[in-house]
Amino acid sequence: MGSKLLEMKGVTKKFPGVYALKGVDFNLESGEVHALLGENGAGKSTLMKILNGIYSIDEGEIFIDGNQVQIHDVKDAQHYGISIIHQEIVLVPYLSIAENIYLGREPLTKSGFIDIHTMYENAQTFLDDFDLGLSARTPVNKLTVAQQQMVEIIKAVSFHSKIVVMDEPTSSLSEKEVDFLFKTIKNLKRKGVGMIYISHRMNELFEISDRITVMRDGTYIGTVKTADTTNEKLIAMMVGRELTNYYVRDYLKTGEDVLKVSNLSKKGVLKNASFELKKGEILGFAGLVGAGRSELMKCIFGLDSFDEGDVFVNGEKVSIKNPNDAIKNRIAYVTENRKEEGLFLIRSVQYNTTLKILHKFMKFFRVDSDYEKNETNQYIKELSIKTPNPDQLVGNLSGGNQQKVLISRWLATDPKVLMLDEPTRGVDVGAKAEIYSIMNRLVKEGVSIIMISSELPEVINMSDRVAVMCKGKIQTILDREQLSQETIMHYATGGN
Numbered sequence: 352m353g354s355k356l357l358e359m360k361g362v363t364k365k366f367p368g369v370y371a372l373k374g375v376d377f378n379l380e381s382g383e384v385h386a387l388l389g390e391n392g393a394g395k396s397t398l399m400k401i402l403n404g405i406y407s408i409d410e411g412e413i414f415i416d417g418n419q420v421q422i423h424d425v426k427d428a429q430h431y432g433i434s435i436i437h438q439e440i441v442l443v444p445y446l447s448i449a450e451n452i453y454l455g456r457e458p459l460t461k462s463g464f465i466d467i468h469t470m471y472e473n474a475q476t477f478l479d480d481f482d483l484g485l486s487a488r489t490p491v492n493k494l495t496v497a498q499q500q501m502v503e504i505i506k507a508v509s510f511h512s513k514i515v516v517m518d519e520p521t522s523s524l525s526e527k528e529v530d531f532l533f534k535t536i537k538n539l540k541r542k543g544v545g546m547i548y549i550s551h552r553m554n555e556l557f558e559i560s561d562r563i564t565v566m567r568d569g570t571y572i573g574t575v576k577t578a579d580t581t582n583e584k585l586i587a588m589m590v591g592r593e594l595t596n597y598y599v600r601d602y603l604k605t606g607e608d609v610l611k612v613s614n615l616s617k618k619g620v621l622k623n624a625s626f627e628l629k630k631g632e633i634l635g636f637a638g639l640v641g642a643g644r645s646e647l648m649k650c651i652f653g654l655d656s657f658d659e660g661d662v663f664v665n666g667e668k669v670s671i672k673n674p675n676d677a678i679k680n681r682i683a684y685v686t687e688n689r690k691e692e693g694l695f696l697i698r699s700v701q702y703n704t705t706l707k708i709l710h711k712f713m714k715f716f717r718v719d720s721d722y723e724k725n726e727t728n729q730y731i732k733e734l735s736i737k738t739p740n741p742d743q744l745v746g747n748l749s750g751g752n753q754q755k756v757l758i759s760r761w762l763a764t765d766p767k768v769l770m771l772d773e774p775t776r777g778v779d780v781g782a783k784a785e786i787y788s789i790m791n792r793l794v795k796e797g798v799s800i801i802m803i804s805s806e807l808p809e810v811i812n813m814s815d816r817v818a819v820m821c822k823g824k825i826q827t828i829l830d831r832e833q834l835s836q837e838t839i840m841h842y843a844t845g846g847n
Contacts, residue, residue, distance in 0.1 A: 436517045452487075
């Protein structure tokens with residue numbers, strides 16, 4: 352590490368009805384990875400959006416290389432050598448990789464026209480340097496989520512920035528891609544680039560960061576050297592208390608089959624997928640990126656069609672052509688992509704929570720507003736959703752609180768089968784424990800849960816059984832006594 356690149360002093364930001372930041376201090380040195388840690392709603396992303404010119408600063412000072420600066424917009428941030436890789440992918444889907452990398456700063460010919468040849472040549476050089484095996488002319492909507500995330504990283508690096516902010520950069524990456532990202536980060540460190548790394552994955556912070564700053568409820572709690580701290584100390588700083596019983600699970604005797612899937616197939620996607628889900632159990636689904644787990648659940652829920660196979664609910668064969676058919680059979684599905692497939696960001700918490708139960712409080716032209724508000728407040732309390740009131744726009748909430756709003760919507764439908772696709776992705780440790788507790792309570796009440804997760808400790812500690820998928824096939828279903836990371840990875844990589 353070298354000289355001080357960045358200092359943020361006394362940064363304050365207020366949104367309607369709530370302080371997002373109160374007098375926060377932060378600094379970054381050249382060649383350093385400085386992690387920013389805190390629960391959802393702690394203010395991490397808000398602080399970084401101020402640094403990147405997306406939000407204006409209400410109070411406080413920002414210094415770059417010792418000089419006080421004013422950052423009014425994204426162009427100001429780029430001028431000072433600041434780039435940000437957002438948690439949610441913000442690429443333009445129908446433009447090519449090269450057009451996305453150089454969007455708004457395209458190279459020009461002497462006559463003032465876009466130099467297409469140079470743009471694609473330079474973009475291809477970046478892609479080749481990262482060894483992605485992609486053409487710069489490929490439209491972004493043809494890429495996987497993981498590939499899009501790598502394009503975001505290349506775009507940030509292409510600015511030759513001296514400060515790079517990474518907000519949950521590994522949330523959609525496979526283990527191999529994470530390793531590649533970390534090699535890239537280490538190369539940038541050697542060049543003197545300072546990086547601010549936001550992640551809820553503790554193991555990543557200990558592997559890649561030099562220092563860790565903890566925030567809570569919009570305030571600065573403290574900064575520690577990574578080598579001098581522990582998981583437990585960081586969690587205590589984050590939540591203000593020791594967090595015990597992280598994985599909350601009572602293993603009870605499960606009942607009869609409530610859902611049975613028999614030989615479900617979809618050309619090029621799924622091959623003879625068969626499993627049973629028992630009353631009051633959590634059935635985990637593990638596998639690598641592209642294994643077909645989400646695709647299987649979308650077929651069961653009626654979001655996608657399938658070519659062959661049958662679905663049975665409580666022993667009876669059912670025909671589920673669309674999500675409404677699934678809801679009638681008391682099946683709910685919480686998608687992994689909350690912003691594109693789940694939430695209405697410009698509508699309120701109340702609207703998003705009660706959207707699927709309109710029939711309960713709307714009769715003809717009459718609306719029972721008290722019922723709707725009480726229902727919303729119940730889930731705000733049960734899921735500990737941090738919002739000033741039920742009328743707050745969901746887009747103003749942190750990612751973890753948005754996730755809890757989406758879960759509350761489907762809990763409101765009183766499902767008997769609840770499919771959770773990456774339920775704790777982008778969620779802090781405190782909120783994870785709350786979600787685990789909710790899942791445990793639901794199965795004790797007789798609800799059956801399917802949980803797709805890429806985090807093996809989560810799968811192992813929360814599941815009664817685990818189905819492991821590889822290339823569209825269910826390789827095996829393991830009982831709780833058989834579960835280990837090594838065993839799951841053996842089957843996830845195609846082992847017999």
